[in-house]
Amino acid sequence: MKTQEYTVVGTRPIRHDGVDKVTGRALYGADFQMAGLLYGHILRSPHAHARIRRIDTSKAEQLPGVKAVVTAGDFPEVPERMVDLGEGDTPLSYARGNVLAKGKVLYKGHAIAAVAATSVHVAEEAAGLIEVDYEVLPCVLTAPEAMQDGAAILHDDLKTKEFGEQTGRVSNVAEHFRYAMGDIEAGFAQAEVMVEREFNTATVHQGYIEPHNATALWNNDGRILVWCSTQGSFSVRDVTACLLDVPVSRVRVTPMEIGGGFGGKIPVYLEPVAALLSKKTGKPVKIVMSRKDVFEGSGPTPGSHMKVKIGARKDGRITAAQAYLAYEAGAYPGAMVAPGAMCVFAAYDIANVVIDGFDVVVNKPSTAAYRAPGATNAAFAAESVVDEIAEKLGIDPLDFRLKNAAKEGTRRADGPKYRRIGCVEVIEAMKNHPHYTAPLGGPHRGRGVAIGFWFNVGLPSSCTISVSADGTVNLVEGSTDIGGTRTSIAMQAAEVLGIPAEDVHPTVVDTDSVGFTAVTGGSRTTFATGWAAYEAAQDVVRQMKERAAKIWETEAASVALDRGVFQSGDKRMTFQELAAKLDQTGGPVVGRGAVNPRGVGGSFSGCIADVEVDPETGKVTILRFTSVQDAGKAIHPSYVEGQMQGGSVQGIGWALNEEYFMNDAGSMTNSSLLDYRMPTALDLPMIDTVIVEVPNPGHPFGARGVGEANIVPPPGAIANAIYRAAGVRMNRLPMNPPAIMQAIWSQRD
């Protein structure tokens, strides 16, 4: 399938930030130090739902060492409007209310006030001295509860939007939408087998190891300088400016190295608060969350309540599919239910489809994106039902999927028609993998498969490239590097310039120093910022050709660049030689690239999971796991594999043990990494990876995003494997040992 020969793209150079990361020299937000630094601490609500009658900060202010206390009242009053928080629009009052609660607290852990003091311990003690008078209200913790008549209402002003129309009805359902295609009744009427199941999944957290942190200095010149851990420095800038009611140019955000995000480091929590504290004290203020704060006060992914019904003919063609998806947004509207609804049947070519989505607020932390947000929940439900249908029909689960797989031209229920996609190729790669036919080698073992889809996004990115006299280039970009993107971006520039990846020095800079760049999210960075680098490199090449033409006294149009050598007629000059002659030929060469690309290529992923279930304890051991994904073109295959392994592991954790374990009062009782139970290296086999390459026609090198689709199939695949190992179909996540034993017992009765 070699369409084009590349010299850099597709190779595996060492990452540019590697040495600093392995030696511990890389600077993260918590490392940030500055003269006069004060430490902030946030007071958080002990109640899941309560009215704030009164806040008295006087005792806290009197504690020696305390320099300032702020509450929601310290935000400037600004008229309500919609703001973009990096992944869609939200009313300003919601964005502000989540940063510091006003009037009501909506979840346990909701920030209420913040203290700046000379040490973290003093700040913490002072926060404990703030007196808050609460009127505790009943709480609702799940979507079905919150949707009931008479349920406690979170927002008195939240009215349900239904099918795009405002109903005027106050409820916890922010929105009910529907995607429909074909004739669902007729489709089910044609079906010869039908399976309908109900599913529930728990709230889970992305589990990035580095807690949120921010340092802000409200400088004497009125500029607000921020250093933080974020997936999007520009969205931090914009949200901070918006909440503080200053022009965006007054805020400069420097993204520090980031210890994971997975979507959870898109929202803004601490930056505006640190800025308010800095304004009051005239000193820089640093706030670092604890793990408990991260669990209780940042944005996990929605829990969900879902129903999926699929009908098929005996020949294995799906005739109709229906889904009901109610996702818990947490405290404010915006559960990622629309993407879930778009993805639920996205891997299949089905003529008759109805999908209902409900965005439901509950008294839990306001949810954020998590790697293919919304899609994993939905795929767990859909892939479980697909598996059951295939079983009923006696068709191999991969053959069944192949028979119904989405292809170029397939229309999704939400409207779009696919361009060239790799769904079939992914399923074929799964089928051809030796894992699929390997013997299981023991009792209580089972193998399951599942597939999944994620769109990926484009969005704006900027990049500049300056040529140095020694023939290397400095590449400046604005995408926080979470998964090796400095390198995958630099490689695309290197490919165009015909120089080694090592000769491109990429730097991620602050918001003053590069053009607008959207968040590192939606699997967009290698695709979009890589494209900006491609454009900037083309710009460099164009200018360099002019210089060569000048030296050779010929037309720039006659100069060609081939693998780092400029040529015109019989004249040749390497990139390096020409780079040394820039001063004499007109001065520096700086290329620029600024893009807002369309042409996004969605990515399909699939996995094969072998499990063993201890029939006496319900404990699941993952024996073998293979992840397959269409990367379009793998720019740096190691980092593609890293994404596939990381997504698989997160999917496995989500499937087996992770959950927000809530008590009736709405308090998370397992808010530590000990009890939250993400998988460790000892719980996992080596994750095998297969990169499929069906080039994306919409990208210069054919890249699709690869950061997300890989988390989508694992829960479904593991559920299907557990069924084959233990005979029980699990309809809830997590499928932890007590739940599996319960299912085994229920089946015996």
Place this chain on the structure above:
Amino acid sequence: MKWFDYAAPASLSEAVGLLTAHPGARLLAGGTDLLVQLRAGRKETDLVVDAKHIPELNAISYDAARGLTLGASVPCYRIYKDKNVTGAYPALAEVASLIGGTQIQGRASIGGNLCNAAPSADSVPLLIALHGTCRIAGPRGSREIAVEDFCTAPGRTVLQPGELLVSLHLPPPAPHSGARYLRFIPRNEMDIAVAGAGVEVVLENGRFRSARVALSSVAPTPLYVREAGEALAGSPVDEASIAAAAEIARKSAKPITDMRGTADYRSHLCAVLTRRALEAAVLRARGKN
């Protein structure tokens, strides 16, 4: 976390003096429970008394006739590296290597595990099964108490103001005896027992001469299940006897439902783990492991 003072007494009497003078003081062994609790605000103190400089609390001694005396603050790694321990009490070496990971084992002590009085403490059921006794020192001298009588409620022990645990004592292993502790955790490491069973068996002519069973995480304190051992004593070493003892363990458990598991599930695990631990202990008693 609030400020606290720190003292490092070099003798038992000095330590008792400090603890008596400061009723709110906390003893620090490895600190792997205490420091975590102080940082999380779950405990407060104005004085931390470091136990790691008191000789009696940091010694291990073994004598084939008298058994093992284990200083309360001896860290786990010293226990599982000790030849006498691995020879005479392999199950104790296993438990010491079960608690936390390598870093934790460099600090965490069995005395701390017991004094923290968590129902889930991994070493305690085994100490009970192995007839462990505690030597306690205090302002009125020293006293001895069986391990099964040491914990009184979650986080509470029989220790009175001014008292501390000096050492644990295990009698020498009986001939044809074997012990084993098994816990259930959903992950393979770094987890708190959902339930655990510690057992010791002594065999004689194809029968159990005696046996002891204790459970973790299924009651407010580590639970000594006397009846299970009594049922085994004198019965043949076979599936039925073991199953009967496991059933007694299941019925004795008084678990709660929490984030680590439901009550039913935990009771069920008691039977499974007791059976598996007894089977493993029998193998060990027969010299097969």
